[in-house]
Each structure stands twice: as C-alpha cells, then as structure tokens.
Amino acid sequence: MSADNITAGAAPLLELRDVHTYYGQIHALKGLNLTVNPGEIVALIGGNGAGKTTTLKTVSGMMKPKQGQVIYQGQNISGIPSHTIMQRSMSHVPEGRRIFPQLTVRENLEVGAFTITNRKLIEQRVQEGFALFPRLKERETQLGGTMSGGEQQMLAIARALMVSPKLLLLDEPSMGLSPLFVEAIFDIVERLNREHGTTILLVEQNANMALAIAQRAYVLQTGEIRLSGNAADIASDESVRKAYLGDE
Amino acid sequence: MSAFRLHNTGDQVDLQTVMTILLQVLVGGLSLGVLYAIVALGYTMVYGVLQLINFAHSEVFITGGIVGYFVFHALQDSSMNGYLKLVLACLAAMIVSGALNVVIERLAYRPLRGAQRLVPLITAIGVSLILQDTLKFVVGLTGMFDLSVTLPKGFTSPLTKFAGIDITSLNLQVKDVILLVVATLMLIGLNLLVNHTRLGRAIRAVAHDRQTAGLMGIDSNRIISLTFLIGGALGGLGGVMYAMKYQALNAYSGMAPGMKAFSAAVLGGIGSIPGAMLGGIVLGWVETLLGVVSLFSALPGLHWLSYIKAEYKDLGGFLALILILFIKPTGLLGKSSTEKV
Ligand SMILES: Nc1ncnc2c1ncn2[C@@H]1O[C@H](COP(=O)(O)OP(=O)(O)O)[C@@H](O)[C@H]1O
Numbered sequence: 001m002s003a004d005n006i007t008a009g010a011a012p013l014l015e016l017r018d019v020h021t022y023y024g025q026i027h028a029l030k031g032l033n034l035t036v037n038p039g040e041i042v043a044l045i046g047g048n049g050a051g052k053t054t055t056l057k058t059v060s061g062m063m064k065p066k067q068g069q070v071i072y073q074g075q076n077i078s079g080i081p082s083h084t085i086m087q088r089s090m091s092h093v094p095e096g097r098r099i100f101p102q103l104t105v106r107e108n109l110e111v112g113a114f115t116i117t118n119r120k121l122i123e124q125r126v127q128e129g130f131a132l133f134p135r136l137k138e139r140e141t142q143l144g145g146t147m148s149g150g151e152q153q154m155l156a157i158a159r160a161l162m163v164s165p166k167l168l169l170l171d172e173p174s175m176g177l178s179p180l181f182v183e184a185i186f187d188i189v190e191r192l193n194r195e196h197g198t199t200i201l202l203v204e205q206n207a208n209m210a211l212a213i214a215q216r217a218y219v220l221q222t223g224e225i226r227l228s229g230n231a232a233d234i235a236s237d238e239s240v241r242k243a244y245l246g247d248e
Numbered sequence: 249m250s251a252f253r254l255h256n257t258g259d260q261v262d263l264q265t266v267m268t269i270l271l272q273v274l275v276g277g278l279s280l281g282v283l284y285a286i287v288a289l290g291y292t293m294v295y296g297v298l299q300l301i302n303f304a305h306s307e308v309f310i311t312g313g314i315v316g317y318f319v320f321h322a323l324q325d326s327s328m329n330g331y332l333k334l335v336l337a338c339l340a341a342m343i344v345s346g347a348l349n350v351v352i353e354r355l356a357y358r359p360l361r362g363a364q365r366l367v368p369l370i371t372a373i374g375v376s377l378i379l380q381d382t383l384k385f386v387v388g389l390t391g392m393f394d395l396s397v398t399l400p401k402g403f404t405s406p407l408t409k410f411a412g413i414d415i416t417s418l419n420l421q422v423k424d425v426i427l428l429v430v431a432t433l434m435l436i437g438l439n440l441l442v443n444h445t446r447l448g449r450a451i452r453a454v455a456h457d458r459q460t461a462g463l464m465g466i467d468s469n470r471i472i473s474l475t476f477l478i479g480g481a482l483g484g485l486g487g488v489m490y491a492m493k494y495q496a497l498n499a500y501s502g503m504a505p506g507m508k509a510f511s512a513a514v515l516g517g518i519g520s521i522p523g524a525m526l527g528g529i530v531l532g533w534v535e536t537l538l539g540v541v542s543l544f545s546a547l548p549g550l551h552w553l554s555y556i557k558a559e560y561k562d563l564g565g566f567l568a569l570i571l572i573l574f575i576k577p578t579g580l581l582g583k584s585s586t587e588k589v
Pocket residue numbers: 023026028046047048049050051052053054055
C-alpha cells in the first residue's frame with residue numbers, strides 16, 4: 001500500500017496498451033491505448049456501440065482481451081477473472097446498475113463488501129454509504145428492485161464504494177435518470193474525487209456533464225480512440241461538439 | 249391409519265374420530281412434508297445458481313440413506329446411545345452426499361457451463377443412471393438387493409403422551425418425532441444461513457446475477473460448489489430420514505421421493521428456498537390427506553369420497569402440482585421469470 005502511494009504521482013494507475021477485445025467474431029476494441037493517472041477523473045465518451053462498456057468490462061476482467069495489456073497498479077491484470085481483480089481496490093458500477101433486486105438495500109451494500117471480513121469495517125462503510133446517500137438509509141430494509149432508477153443508481157454507486165476503491169469505473173451513471181438525479185449523481189462523483197481522491201474512469205453518453213467534471217477525456221468511435229486530451233479542449237472541439245454534444 | 253372407520257350411527261357421526269384422523273394427517277403429513285422439503289431444497293438451490301435441474305439429486309439423496317443404513321448396521325450391537333448413533337449416521341450421510349454432489353458438479357456440469365440448456369439436463373439424467381447402477385453395486389456387496397434398516401432401540405416405540413395429553417390414537421412413533429425435529433431444525437438452520445450470513449448473501453447474489461457477483465469479488469465457481477455441497481448434504485440427511493421412516497431401501501428408492509421432492513420444489517416455485525419448504529409441506533399434507541380421505545365417505549353427503557382410494561395419493565400430489573401451476577405458473581412463491589436477469 002505505502003509503496004503504491006510513493007510511486008503514485010509518477011506511474012499511471014491504469015494503462016491500456018493496444019487492447020483488442022472481441023465478442024465472438026465482433027471486433028469491439030481495436031487496439032485501445034488509454035491511461036488514467038491517480039487522482040484523475042477521466043471521461044470516456046462516444047456514441048452508442050462505440051465500445052465504452054466493453055472497455056470497462058475489459059478493465060474489470062468481465063472480458064478477456066485477445067491481445068494487448070491492461071496494467072493496473074503496475075501489474076498486468078489482463079485475463080485475471082473479475083472476482084480476483086475486484087480484490088485489488090477497484091470497483092465497477094456496471095451499465096444498467098445491476099443491483100440485486102431481491103436483496104434489501106442493506107444486503108446489497110453488504111454484498112458489495114464481500115471481500116471485507118472485518119464486520120466493524122463493513123458496518124462503518126455501510127454507514128458511510130448512508131451518509132453519502134441519505135435516501136438509501138430511509139430505504140435500508142426495502143428490496144433493491146422496488147426502488148426508482150435514480151435510487152438504484154445511488155445504491156449501485158454506494159455498493160461499489162464499500163471497498164473504498166482507488167479506481168472507480170462508472171458506466172453511464174446518468175442513463176435513464178431524471179435531471180435532478182443526474183445532477184445529484186454527478187455531484188457525488190465530483191465529491192468522491194475531490195474529497196477522497198478516488199480516481200474515476202467515467203463512461204457517459206451525457207458528454208456535456210462528463211466533460212464538465214473530468215480533467216481529461218477520450219473520444220471513442222467504433223472501437224478506436226478518435227481524440228484525447230484535456231476535457232476542456234475536447235469540450236470545445238468542433239467535431240466533438242457536432243457529434244456528441246448535440247450542436248448543429 | 250386405515251385402522252379407523254367412521255361410524256355413522258344414525259345422524260350421529262363420531263366427531264372425535266374425524267378429529268383424530270385430521271390430526272394424524274396434520275402431524276403425519278408434516279413429517280413427510282419436511283422430508284420432501286429438505287430434499288426439495290437440493291433441487292431448488294442448484295436450480296437457483298445454475299438454472300439446472302439436477303436429476304442426480306434423487307441418487308445423492310438415497311446415497312445418504314444407504315450410508316445411514318451402513319452406519320446403523322455397523323453400530324447395531326454397540327452400546328452407544330441411540331441418538332449418538334443417529335448423529336453419526338446423519339453426519340456421515342451429509343459428508344458423503346455433499347461431497348458426491350460437489351464432485352458431480354465439478355466433473356459433469358462445470359465443463360458444460362455455457363452450453364445450451366438441454367445439454368447439462370441430459371447429462372444430469374445420465375449421471376442419475378450411472379449413480380443408480382453404482383449404488384446397486386455397492387448395495388449388492390451386502391449380498392442383498394433390499395436393505396432393511398435396524399434402528400437404535402426405542403426409535404420405534406409408540407408415543408403415548410405429549411405435554412400431558414394422551415396421544416396414543418395418533419399412532420406416532422419416537423422416530424416420527426425425531427424426523428420432524430431434525431428436519432425442521434435443518435430448515436431453520438438453512439434459512440438462517442441463506443438469509444443472514446455472508447455466504448448466504450453470496451449464494452443469492454450468484455443466483456441472481458453471476459457476472460455482477462463477480463464484480464463484488466465473489467468467486468461464483470466457489471459459491472456454486474458450496475451450493476452443491478449444502479444441497480447434497482441436505483439430501484443426504486433426507487436420505488437418513490427416509491431410511492429411518494420406512495426402514496427399507498434399495499439403490500432405486502431415491503427415484504419416487506426424488507420426483508416428489510422435485511415436484512414440491514416446482515410447486516413452491518423452483519429457485520425459491522421458502523418455496524421449496526412450503527411446497528414440500530403442502531405436498532406432504534395433500535398426499536397424506538388423500539391416503540385417508542376415503543374414510544370420510546361414511547359421512548353424510550360425502551359418499552363419493554370412497555372412490556378416492558389410498559393408492560391414488562401419489563397421483564394426488566401431482567394433480568395438486570398441475571392445479572397450482574395452472575393457477576400460478578411460477579409456483580406458490582416463485583418469482584416471475586422477467587425478474588431474472
Ligand atoms: N454481448 C454482446 N454480444 C455481441 N456483440 C456485442 C455485445 N455487447 C456489445 N457488442 C458489440 O460491441 C460493440 C461495442 O459495444 P459496447 O461496448 O456495449 O458499446 P457502448 O458501451 O459504447 O455503447 C458494439 O458494436 C456492440 O454491438
């Protein structure tokens with residue numbers, strides 16, 4: 001742990017080197033190169049089917065790259081199953097939230113803390129989650145599946161935070177939410193980064209908002225990086241504005 | 249039970265006899281029901297995590313009964329306390345059946361993960377047949393085809409008093425109560441395990457969504473193995489209970505009760521743990537009731553009940569299953585399939 005902290009400033013926390021990922025014959029990622037430095041919010045934007053979700057799945061071990069390397073904390077983790085990777089202070093909030101609908105809110109959080117065996121620490125993290133999302137506290141004993149989409153997204157994020165991750169992968173947290181919830185979720189994401197130093201790789205179709213809170217960004221198109229750089233520069237890029245930010 | 253006859257003395261029906269029969273059905277059906285329930289749990293838990301009907305579970309179950317037979321047989325002349333013998337029989341059966349179930353999953357089902365659903369299903373039937381013949385061989389080593397179980401002394405004594413009340417008329421033996429108590433404790437224990445422990449939450453998480461469970465750091469293969477272990481151990485315990493209840497079994501004795509326990513699991517809603525428990529008990533009651541219902545034909549207006557012969561009781565359980573599935577296709581406590589990811 002302490003060794004990581006010393007080198008943290010220099011080495012990237014996450015690095016993808018020439019990553020190729022397939023769904024059967026479908027070549028979804030075509031030689032992706034991407035870095036995320038400690039403490040950053042990096043936005044990954046792009047249209048539907050560009051490969052954003054596949055990128056996150058390849059990082060968290062849900063998918064195995066056919067070629068290339070995923071380097072996390074200096075180690076090549078490509079091909080390691082996700083349950084092993086998730087024991088290394090990384091969390092992935094998957095697309096569509098994927099909370100456990102038949103488990104209560106509290107149980108969802110406790111499952112999120114599965115890799116922690118210290119009961120006191122689990123309880124502490126549950127309370128931290130409730131402090132972050134007071135609404136979850138009100139719903140503590142309710143089944144996850146009975147909550148609104150926005151509440152489920154809060155639960156999915158809180159569940160991912162149970163292990164106090166160094167790297168948080170967020171897949172379209174604003175999808176299908178009312179503007180009020182979107183605002184709240186982005187607020188929390190920014191706060192996590194600012195107050196806890198959590199490094200975040202944020203996938204969004206809502207590019208405007210993502211670029212507003214990110215330091216750097218990558219634009220993905222049909223499995224390849226089209227553009228990368230400072231979020232502010234990307235946000236003002238003519239072609240990006242046309243393609244992803246709704247400008248005519 | 250069929251020792252009873254209802255006397256229709258004019259318009260006076262022997263109410264006490266009716267009550268006694270109903271009480272017998274209640275208690276007898278419950279003890280049969282909890283037996284079905286612990287076997288049904290093996291089907292439903294495995295279905296929950298793999299969406300696979302483990303047809304080999306009936307053999308895993310009767311393996312426990314056969315192990316139980318051997319333990320009782322080996323300790324037959326020992327002066328050991330009867331309950332201790334029972335504990336040893338149960339432990340041995342649970343270990344053997346649990347381990348057997350784990351091995352089955354490892355060798356037969358895991359390599360087929362990701363194959364079309366029909367493939368592991370047919371494999372399960374194949375495993376079931378292989379086990380039947382293996383068991384027949386093992387049982388054959390005793391030189392017998394049918395094993396008759398010698399229970400510890402006192403297990404078959406009639407039960408005459410409960411809480412100070414004379415219950416001789418219920419025709420219960422000590423072993424019936426043991427079965428009821430042991431199986432009920434198991435059901436409670438399993439409920440606690442599944443609903444209130446870290447492992448239980450992991451089992452439910454894997455059952456619902458294996459991929460996302462992986463994102464929580466849960467090794468789903470390990471959880472699936474543990475599920476087979478628990479389901480198999482419960483089946484093994486059920487086998488000992490079966491051996492104790494009927495005191496006779498052979499290599500094929502698992503089939504009929506296995507089928508009924510499977511029906512109980514479907515009745516309660518396959519994949520649902522409380523459903524398997526409820527389904528088992530409902531089936532136990534329906535079956536037991538059907539076995540004696542013709543006795544009520546002496547009651548006024550119930551003459552037609554004489555057509556429901558005791559032999560129909562097995563059929564009745566399946567009819568109840570069809571009826572309930574007709575009304576609620578997902579079973580009593582089953583979740584609608586759209587809720588599954
Ligand atoms: N389960 C799947 N099976 C086959 N192809 C898939 C699957 N998931 C995604 N794809 C394909 O991979 C490409 C990238 O998809 P995805 O990563 O989900 O894009 P995004 O998240 O950017 O919308 C798309 O062409 C999509 O059709």
